[in-house]
Amino acid sequence: MTNISIDILESTNEITTRILNALLPQVTTFFDKAFDNCENNINNIISEAIIASPEYQSIQSGKLRYEFGLPDSDARLSSILSIISNIKTNYNKPKISKSQIQGSFSLYMIPSDYSELLSSSAAIFTTEKGSKLEWLKWLLLLGDKTIIKDYVVEIGPNSRSRTGNAIMVGSVKGRWNVPPEFAGTKNNNWITRAIDSVNDNIEQLLAKSLRI
Numbered sequence: 001m002t003n004i005s006i007d008i009l010e011s012t013n014e015i016t017t018r019i020l021n022a023l024l025p026q027v028t029t030f031f032d033k034a035f036d037n038c039e040n041n042i043n044n045i046i047s048e049a050i051i052a053s054p055e056y057q058s059i060q061s062g063k064l065r066y067e068f069g070l071p072d073s074d075a076r077l078s079s080i081l082s083i084i085s086n087i088k089t090n091y092n093k094p095k096i097s098k099s100q101i102q103g104s105f106s107l108y109m110i111p112s113d114y115s116e117l118l119s120s121s122a123a124i125f126t127t128e129k130g131s132k133l134e135w136l137k138w139l140l141l142l143g144d145k146t147i148i149k150d151y152v153v154e155i156g157p158n159s160r161s162r163t164g165n166a167i168m169v170g171s172v173k174g175r176w177n178v179p180p181e182f183a184g185t186k187n188n189n190w191i192t193r194a195i196d197s198v199n200d201n202i203e204q205l206l207a208k209s210l211r212i
Helices: 012-052 052-063 063-066 073-083 135-141 188-196 199-209
Strands: 087-099 100-108 148-154 165-177
Touching: 012 052, 012 073, 012 087, 012 100, 012 188, 012 199, 052 063, 052 188, 063 135, 063 148, 063 165, 087 165
Parallel strands: none
Antiparallel strands: 087 100, 148 165
């Protein structure tokens, strides 16, 4: 019997580095495709969730449109939707680090204080008398707190109405607030509820995109 011996001249680290360098181009191509897929599709998922939400529908042509007195609600919703669905991305391409190939990407939406949304022209309605109505701030942050005292909104056709179907009238001890079914606070509002409703869809998309 002939004894055969093999001497490995390279260290384990050198062999590992060679393997990782050979794999890196394939991993990079895979991550690039996964990143593009997630970025594009998450935008669509979130946009569809916002549009399908009760708040969006009501602002467009229902109770909230009349309560806030928004005659141009479609244009405002379009502007708001473009801000919300404009997801910012941070993609770290794969690289070799600590004997591993590591890569990551993060998706960022609007700031948690909603400053980008609330500072937009769509978030504030200026009346003919010059009063500024911060309707989006009321909807997203103030819950059911009283916003206007001694007044109530009467729904119904009225020639003095901005929308043609509601007007605010004085009422002793009356109070006006965002309708409770739509009211929101910083951590539980129109936007957070819409995104929460599609969390599973986003997770499934990420899993599918990253599946080899």
